[in-house]
Amino acid sequence: xxxxxxxxxxxxxxxxxxxxxxxxxxxxxxxxxxxxxxxxxxxxxxxxxxxxxxxxxxxxxxxxxxxxxxxxxxxxxxxxxxxxxxxxxxxxxxxxxxxxxxxxxxxxxxxxxxxxxxxxxxxx
Numbered sequence: 001x002x003x004x005x006x007x008x009x010x011x012x013x014x015x016x017x018x019x020x021x022x023x024x025x026x027x028x029x030x031x032x033x034x035x036x037x038x039x040x041x042x043x044x045x046x047x048x049x050x051x052x053x054x055x056x057x058x059x060x061x062x063x064x065x066x067x068x069x070x071x072x073x074x075x076x077x078x079x080x081x082x083x084x085x086x087x088x089x090x091x092x093x094x095x096x097x098x099x100x101x102x103x104x105x106x107x108x109x110x111x112x113x114x115x116x117x118x119x120x121x122x123x124x
Contacts, residue, residue, distance in 0.1 A: 001103040001104065002105075002106055004102060004109060004112065005099055006097065006101070007099070008104075008112050009028055009029070009035070009102070009108075010025050010028060010036055012025050012097050012098050013026070013094055014091050014092075014093045019055075019075065020071060020075060021071075021072045021075035021076055021093050022072075023045075023097050024067050024068065024070070024094075025067060025068045025070070025098075026067040028123035030066055032108075033063065035104065036102065039102045040059075041059065042057045045059070045070050048099075052075060052093075053072045053073070054075070056072075058070070072093075075093070
């Protein structure tokens with residue numbers, strides 16, 4: 001097994017409502033969804049965002065679109081109108097979640113490296 005950043009096998013989107021940040025992780029390839037589902041837990045995400053998210057993290061699974069959705073409470077310093085943050089909407093959270101490390105097989109890691117080296121997209 002080899003550790004890689006989540007961004008090598010998934011992309012992300014973020015949204016917000018008040019002091020709640022909503023971050024999704026979407027697998028590039030169907031075969032990576034189960035790996036992501038097993039390794040990217042609510043507890044791991046809470047730990048990864050330890051200095052930013054003060055409340056609970058809830059994970060929702062969306063298998064039909066190969067995605068996970070994380071709802072993070074008390075995550076935006078009170079929300080857009082109250083926060084002094086440079087990113088009160090939490091859009092950078094989608095980039096931050098992709099720095100989480102996951103373990104993939106040596107074969108999958110080699111495929112990812114070959115695709116990057118040859119300028120091929122990571123998806124598909």
